[in-house]
Amino acid sequence: GAGVSQSPSNKVTEKGKDVELRCDPISGHTALYWYRQRLGQGLEFLIYFQGNSAPDKSGLPSDRFSAERTGESVSTLTIQRTQQEDSAVYLCASSFSPWGYYNEQFFGPGTRLTVL
Amino acid sequence: TQLLEQSPQFLSIQEGENLTVYCNSSSVFSSLQWYRQEPGEGPVLLVTVVTGGEVKKLKRLTFQFGDARKDSSLHITAAQPGDTGLYLCAAENSGGSNYKLTFGKGTLLTVNP
Numbered sequence: 001g002a003g004v005s006q007s008p009s010n011k012v013t014e015k016g017k018d019v020e021l022r023c024d025p026i027s028g029h030t031a032l033y034w035y036r037q038r039l040g041q042g043l044e045f046l047i048y049f050q051g052n053s054a055p056d057k058s059g060l061p062s063d064r065f066s067a068e069r070t071g072e073s074v075s076t077l078t079i080q081r082t083q084q085e086d087s088a089v090y091l092c093a094s095s096f097s098p099w100g101y102y103n104e105q106f107f108g109p110g111t112r113l114t115v116l
Numbered sequence: 117t118q119l120l121e122q123s124p125q126f127l128s129i130q131e132g133e134n135l136t137v138y139c140n141s142s143s144v145f146s147s148l149q150w151y152r153q154e155p156g157e158g159p160v161l162l163v164t165v166v167t168g169g170e171v172k173k174l175k176r177l178t179f180q181f182g183d184a185r186k187d188s189s190l191h192i193t194a195a196q197p198g199d200t201g202l203y204l205c206a207a208e209n210s211g212g213s214n215y216k217l218t219f220g221k222g223t224l225l226t227v228n229p
Binding site: 044048056093104106110 | 120147149156157158159160161164204206208215216217218219220221222
């Protein structure tokens with residue numbers, strides 16, 4: 001079946017512009033995560049959605065970052081007034097259930113964002 | 117938040133050699149996962165370990181969870197070029213929000229033919 005898809009795969013933008021990144025999770029997966037991966041770094045948690053519950057936004061680095069999810073489907077991550085330090089790969093993951101020991105997350109290929 | 121330290125950061129070996137990479141923390145984990153990430157792709161889960169002292173094998177890969185559940189290792193026997201990639205460990209945060217994974221910075225493995 002189809003995995004997690006993300007678009008665009010690459011995005012080059014100018015400092016100060018807004019960007020919108022899209023994630024299509026695996027059908028039936030109730031949990032959705034956004035991570036940021038800077039060069040040479042591990043994955044940095046940004047935000048988590050679970051069903052209709054309020055999202056956990058504790059990882060968002062500033063109020064320039066926001067994310068939405070429509071039901072249990074598509075999610076968009078928006079970065080306003082982009083800065084050069086926002087340059088990174090943004091990864092989306094989904095899982096069937098986040099509870100218990102086996103929180104297996106399925107990752108998309110990521111969107112590589114470059115802010116000039 | 118648990119801090120995961122992975123070592124070595126970089127490893128370049130010849131095909132056929134054995135290697136071990138490590139994931140350490142001062143915190144106790146409820147569970148720990150190992151992922152492999154290839155260039156241009158997202159991480160893919162290799163294994164989840166839960167019990168202290170647990171050993172899991174996946175073909176030529178052997179994963180071990182420390183008795184105190186504070187550390188883990190990944191051993192690869194007779195490495196092949198297809199093993200090349202970034203190996204990440206990830207642990208579930210203790211204290212309630214167990215959906216949040218904390219990732220180490222990874223070990224970048226290159227296996228040369």
